[in-house]
Amino acid sequence: MNFLLDEVARATLRLAEAGIASPRTDAEELAAFVHGVRRGGLHSVADSDFDARYWECVARREAREPLQHITGHAYFRYLELRVGPGVFVPRPETEIMVDWAIETLRSMDVADPLVVDLGAGSGAIAISIAQEVPRSRVHTVEIEPEALKWAELNIRETGHSDRVHAHAGDMRTALPELDGRVDLVISNPPYVPTRDGEVIPPEVRDYDPSPSLWSGEDGLDMIRDLEKVGRRLLRPGGAMAVEHHDGQGIEIPWFFPEDRGWRDVLNRKDMARRDRFVVMRRADEDT
Numbered sequence: 008m009n010f011l012l013d014e015v016a017r018a019t020l021r022l023a024e025a026g027i028a029s030p031r032t033d034a035e036e037l038a039a040f041v042h043g044v045r046r047g048g049l050h051s052v053a054d055s056d057f058d059a060r061y062w063e064c065v066a067r068r069e070a071r072e073p074l075q076h077i078t079g080h081a082y083f084r085y086l087e088l089r090v091g092p093g094v095f096v097p098r099p100e101t102e103i104m105v106d107w108a109i110e111t112l113r114s115m116d117v118a119d120p121l122v123v124d125l126g127a128g129s130g131a132i133a134i135s136i137a138q139e140v141p142r143s144r145v146h147t148v149e150i151e152p153e154a155l156k157w158a159e160l161n162i163r164e165t166g167h168s169d170r171v172h173a174h175a176g177d178m179r180t181a182l183p184e185l186d187g188r189v190d191l192v193i194s195n196p197p198y199v200p201t202r203d204g205e206v207i208p209p210e211v212r213d214y215d216p217s218p219s220l221w222s223g224e225d226g227l228d229m230i231r232d233l234e235k236v237g238r239r240l241l242r243p244g245g246a247m248a249v250e251h252h253d254g255q256g257i258e259i260p261w262f263f264p265e266d267r268g269w270r271d272v273l274n275r276k277d278m279a280r281r282d283r284f285v286v287m288r289r290a291d292e293d294t
């Protein structure tokens with residue numbers, strides 16, 4: 008074993024003691040970041056090249072700063088996105104909802120589908136869809152100016168400025184010019200119940216911006232409003248996906264009733280088999 012791997016083992020213990028859920032991965036990611044190699048290449052770093060800044064990064068992580076804020080990037084599907092203060096760090100759970108959206112768009116008989124992503128954050132959802140559905144046109148909306156800057160940066164740096172457009176605005180009233188024309192609406196809205204304030208991890212509570220998290224006592228305020236937004240934006244037969252907290256999967260389908268033109272409302276699960284997002288579509292014109 009080389010010196011760096013010894014240090015990674017020591018850092019792993021420190022991070023585990025600090026209550027980090029994935030101490031080994033984080034210790035390795037930080038070592039890879041500091042030494043400019045991939046995780047698989049850590050064994051090849053010469054002992055003389057060990058960089059003591061590694062321990063500064065480990066101390067920041069130990070104090071529960073998110074890994075992605077320390078390294079400055081987050082991986083999401085096939086993207087490496089820039090993140091930092093002022094923006095929500097994209098999560099793996101959301102990748103599964105995006106998977107559903109991409110499959111749904113590919114199965115639609117539409118050459119250049121029109122997509123709206125509500126709550127841009129880093130741009131993770133919007134950029135992934137543009138990248139993986141080649142002719143899609145994606146509009147994303149963000150209320151927080153700081154977050155919008157990160158989304159714009161990522162859209163530019165990933166080379167998707169031609170088909171992803173980030174708009175400043177409130178997702179509840181945004182993009183009236185697209186009313187009735189959108190093929191797919193997707194959102195990972197704020198959904199954490201304010202009553203959970205005491206139990207969420209410090210990485211989330213202290214670093215994800217408040218507007219990306221909280222949505223009323225039961226966490227459902229924004230999702231209730233999204234029913235109206237989807238009804239306004241979608242074309243007949245258009246599809247929608249909304250991420251939610253585990254434990255909210257029973258209530259949300261009731262917000263999208265058949266008598267308001269919703270069809271095929273279904274709960275979908277994440278990798279841990281927990282209810283994680285709800286999908287639905289608008290009735291066709293003749294139903």
Ligand SMILES: C[S@@+](CC[C@H](N)C(=O)[O-])C[C@H]1O[C@@H](n2cnc3c(N)ncnc32)[C@H](O)[C@@H]1O
Pocket residue numbers: 095096097098101125126127128129130131132148149150151154176177178179195196197216218219220
């Ligand atoms: C949970 S984050 C999701 C970000 C990103 N889509 C992702 O999945 O990583 C929710 C985002 O919605 C934004 N947001 C909250 N309320 C909003 C509103 N009323 N209108 C537009 N964006 C809003 C937050 O600032 C935050 O960036």
